[in-house]
Amino acid sequence: MKRLLSGNEAVARAAWEAGAKVGSGYPGTPSTEILEAFAPYPDVYAEWAPNEKVGLDVAVGAAYAGRRAFATMKHVGLNVASDAFFAVAMTGIEAGLVVISADDPSMHSSQNEQDNRQFAKFARIPCLDPADSQDAHDLTLAAFDLSEQFDTPVLLRLTTRVCHTSSPVELGEQREQRPEPEKYPRNLTKYCMVPANARKRHPVIEERVARIAAFAETFTGNRIEWRSSDLGIITGGVAYNYAREVFPEASVLKLGMVYPLPRKLISDFASRVQKVIVLEELDPFIEDQIRLMGILLYRPEEIMAEPPYPVTKQIFPIAGELDPAVVRNSGRQAGLLPADENIRMALNTAGLPVRPPVLCPGCPHRSSFYVLHKLGVPVNGDIGCYTLGMVQPLDALHTVGCMGASVGVAHGAAVAGDKERHVAVIGDSTFFHSAIPALINVAYNRSNVITIIMDNRVTGMTGHQDNPGTGRTLQHKETREIEIEPLVRALGFDKVLTVPAYAVTAIEKTLKEWMKSDEPAVLITREECALLPSARSRWLPLEVISDKCNGCTLCFRVGCPAILQSEQLDPKTNRPLALIDPLLCTGCEICAQVCPRDAILFRNQVQGKTTQQEATS
Amino acid sequence: MRPEGINFALVGVGGQGTILASDVLAELGLRLGYDVKKAEVHGMSQRGGSVTSHLRWGAQVFSPIIPRGEADVLIAFEKLEAARFIEILKPGGLALVNDYAIEPLTVLTAGVPYPGDEVLRERLTQVTPHAYWVKGIEIAEGLGNARVANMVLLGALSGLLDLDEDQWNVVLEQRVPAKHLNINHQAFHAGREAVAAAV
Numbered sequence: 001m002k003r004l005l006s007g008n009e010a011v012a013r014a015a016w017e018a019g020a021k022v023g024s025g026y027p028g029t030p031s032t033e034i035l036e037a038f039a040p041y042p043d044v045y046a047e048w049a050p051n052e053k054v055g056l057d058v059a060v061g062a063a064y065a066g067r068r069a070f071a072t073m074k075h076v077g078l079n080v081a082s083d084a085f086f087a088v089a090m091t092g093i094e095a096g097l098v099v100i101s102a103d104d105p106s107m108h109s110s111q112n113e114q115d116n117r118q119f120a121k122f123a124r125i126p127c128l129d130p131a132d133s134q135d136a137h138d139l140t141l142a143a144f145d146l147s148e149q150f151d152t153p154v155l156l157r158l159t160t161r162v163c164h165t166s167s168p169v170e171l172g173e174q175r176e177q178r179p180e181p182e183k184y185p186r187n188l189t190k191y192c193m194v195p196a197n198a199r200k201r202h203p204v205i206e207e208r209v210a211r212i213a214a215f216a217e218t219f220t221g222n223r224i225e226w227r228s229s230d231l232g233i234i235t236g237g238v239a240y241n242y243a244r245e246v247f248p249e250a251s252v253l254k255l256g257m258v259y260p261l262p263r264k265l266i267s268d269f270a271s272r273v274q275k276v277i278v279l280e281e282l283d284p285f286i287e288d289q290i291r292l293m294g295i296l297l298y299r300p301e302e303i304m305a306e307p308p309y310p311v312t313k314q315i316f317p318i319a320g321e322l323d324p325a326v327v328r329n330s331g332r333q334a335g336l337l338p339a340d341e342n343i344r345m346a347l348n349t350a351g352l353p354v355r356p357p358v359l360c361p362g363c364p365h366r367s368s369f370y371v372l373h374k375l376g377v378p379v380n381g382d383i384g385c386y387t388l389g390m391v392q393p394l395d396a397l398h399t400v401g402c403m404g405a406s407v408g409v410a411h412g413a414a415v416a417g418d419k420e421r422h423v424a425v426i427g428d429s430t431f432f433h434s435a436i437p438a439l440i441n442v443a444y445n446r447s448n449v450i451t452i453i454m455d456n457r458v459t460g461m462t463g464h465q466d467n468p469g470t471g472r473t474l475q476h477k478e479t480r481e482i483e484i485e486p487l488v489r490a491l492g493f494d495k496v497l498t499v500p501a502y503a504v505t506a507i508e509k510t511l512k513e514w515m516k517s518d519e520p521a522v523l524i525t526r527e528e529c530a531l532l533p534s535a536r537s538r539w540l541p542l543e544v545i546s547d548k549c550n551g552c553t554l555c556f557r558v559g560c561p562a563i564l565q566s567e568q569l570d571p572k573t574n575r576p577l578a579l580i581d582p583l584l585c586t587g588c589e590i591c592a593q594v595c596p597r598d599a600i601l602f603r604n605q606v607q608g609k610t611t612q613q614e615a616t617s
Numbered sequence: 618m619r620p621e622g623i624n625f626a627l628v629g630v631g632g633q634g635t636i637l638a639s640d641v642l643a644e645l646g647l648r649l650g651y652d653v654k655k656a657e658v659h660g661m662s663q664r665g666g667s668v669t670s671h672l673r674w675g676a677q678v679f680s681p682i683i684p685r686g687e688a689d690v691l692i693a694f695e696k697l698e699a700a701r702f703i704e705i706l707k708p709g710g711l712a713l714v715n716d717y718a719i720e721p722l723t724v725l726t727a728g729v730p731y732p733g734d735e736v737l738r739e740r741l742t743q744v745t746p747h748a749y750w751v752k753g754i755e756i757a758e759g760l761g762n763a764r765v766a767n768m769v770l771l772g773a774l775s776g777l778l779d780l781d782e783d784q785w786n787v788v789l790e791q792r793v794p795a796k797h798l799n800i801n802h803q804a805f806h807a808g809r810e811a812v813a814a815a816v
Binding site for chain 2: 002004108132160161164165166167168238240241242244245323324325328345346347348349351352353354355356357358360361391392393531556559561563564565581583584
């Protein structure tokens with residue numbers, strides 16, 4: 001039976017078919033839906049871990065215990081989990097272990113576009129790189145088998161266009177289950193990586209890579225499609241699609257396994273075509289390995305004079321994702337396709353107002369950024385929706401690096417003697433992910449950093465996943481909610497306060513008060529994300545009383561997409577009055593609190609007005 | 618005669634139901650016997666940012682992305698987004714535009730005015746004479762729920778493309794929750810009627 005599945009859904013399906021018992025991980029675009037799609041399958045355990053390192057340790061633990069398992073994360077999540085990744089590369093496993101990492105070429109929702117195929121080579125772990133949903137399904141199944149056959153974790157590397165593209169997938173049945181082991185292994189030389197044992201394991205994993213490379217020669221995921229002998233394209237991952245679409249006549253060597261590579265298969269392919277190119281997104285990862293094999297890649301005349309490395313990356317871009325237009329354009333410039341004068345790739349959007357991502361209408365983070373902008377302090381930010389506090393007109397966030405960085409980076413500025421008072425902002429999920437050690441550092445080493453934990457009761461940006469603060473698990477079980485305030489107190493803070501996130505005045509008053517002292521402090525602003533179903537049920541659009549509004553623009557400065565300029569002008573100032581879009585407004589009242597002329601009705605006033613109208617009609 | 622394939626680009630603003638509309642088109646393509654790829658980008662903001670979805674029907678679809686100038690159909694749920702993405706359309710292709718404005722925050726913060734209708738229409742005309750404007754929100758509000766504007770647009774699309782209406786109905790019944798099915802059906806038909814005069 002064929003069904004339309006996204007790459008993420010296809011991976012989840014195949015993990016279940018393969019008999020995976022445990023899936024753990026941390027949400028991150030574009031990987032999030034894998035665990036969400038896996039969780040409802042029967043007889044599986046799926047969870048959100050507080051961070052990727054914990055998630056991978058959990059999957060490793062299950063695999064040591066003889067149950068097939070996997071961990072999911074976005075590409076930068078593997079940075080967090082890399083300690084566990086390298087450790088399990090050394091030990092191997094008892095049952096199949098697949099590490100699923102989703103790269104984000106072009107950074108649709110990420111801070112960098114690192115190419116995680118490099119991690120595979122770094123850790124001596126085989127890497128599979130699918131091209132579409134069917135391929136993702138098939139390679140996931142293969143990954144579990146490969147893992148057990150060679151006693152190794154396997155890296156399944158996805159990219160945004162694979163994760164978030166849906167295409168038909170032939171569904172399989174669940175395979176016969178492995179018998180559960182009778183006893184947990186007590187194999188110290190394999191599983192206790194003290195130096196004496198680790199020294200013995202290192203040659204084992206080097207030899208393992210050589211054996212997998214030999215296996216790759218006949219691995220069904222690596223295949224040659226013979227067409228014309230003029231041009232041969234070696235490719236892997238999503239780039240395979242562009243090779244087929246742009247060079248329909250070319251012969252293609254499609255590598256489902258991009259590390260380690262099958263030397264003989266590649267030399268054979270290269271020797272039977274006149275020109276060989278490598279088509280791959282991001283790093284010259286396949287190219288590096290192929291050139292070390294001594295294979296000559298096609299080099300157009302005009303780049304002969306240029307430094308010769310990397311060759312293919314002088315044809316196709318190293319930065320950003322590929323697409324048929326990019327590949328076609330590069331192919332023409334390199335003489336691989338007939339020239340065409342009409343190459344225009346980018347859309348002409350000159351003169352149109354851009355539509356960058358913004359904090360949603362009703363976002364509970366907005367009030368804090370409004371206040372921080374007013375205070376004019378340097379704000380060290382973090383990864384989540386609240387990163388959008390940097391956008392005009394809020395313009396109240398000055399650094400964003402990686403998960404959990406805000407607190408440490410602010411502390412660094414404070415201990416370095418920066419004269420301005422630093423504020424760190426971080427969300428609830430990111431707090432649980434990696435801010436706790438950083439806050440311990442602030443409290444223990446006594447810097448004066450003020451941290452705002454913006455607790456919107458959910459992991460927001462990735463689309464509403466539960467976290468340790470929500471009291472629910474991924475598989476919808478009620479559980480004990482971790483309370484942030486007592487936890488922060490236990491970390492060593494005396495100044496800790498929780499306020500409702502929409503309370504503009506309370507936030508401003510507290511921050512101003514705390515800035516008078518030189519102590520570390522933590523403010524928790526608490527209000528559920530306005531897009532949660534429970535919050536949606538309370539949506540109530542507010543109204544502007546145009547008689548009272550004089551177009552002072554203060555409410556425009558809260559940066560809410562629901563507040564518009566009216567066509568009506570104030571007769572004295574000639575400035576446009578404010579107008580609220582009833583389809584967008586949720587009734588959070590931040591603008592109403594900010595308005596100095598009481599020109600925006602609060603919720604109870606709007607409700608009162610409706611009741612009055614009903615009574616009179 | 619059935620076309621060999623159709624490339625649809627769907628554009629709009631987060632929260633407008635672009636994803637549901639592309640899901641419906643993907644299922645429909647499968648029912649009609651095409652290979653299908655549907656690519657969407659989940660950007661950084663759930664509501665308020667630009668949203669695009671690429672949907673391709675064909676005998677064998679490779680790239681999930683439609684290159685510039687190769688979409689047969691552009692469905693824009695917001696008119697500024699229609700102007701922004703019009704060049705993804707093949708010259709002479711079909712543009713279906715929801716006659717509705719959602720002002721981006723940059724109109725307020727960067728002072729770039731929201732373009733007038735004549736500017737928007739002119740940009741579309743440069744690419745295609747086949748642009749259809751439908752008052753999706755107005756029609757949906759008339760039915761009692763502005764959120765079914767996406768169905769009005771799909772209904773209009775069904776009227777403009779010569780495809781079996783029964784197949785659309787089967788897919789709608791699959792994709793739309795039962796309690797909302799009635800109003801979605803009404804919206805779909807209203808959309809068909811809205812373009813009936815044009816075809």
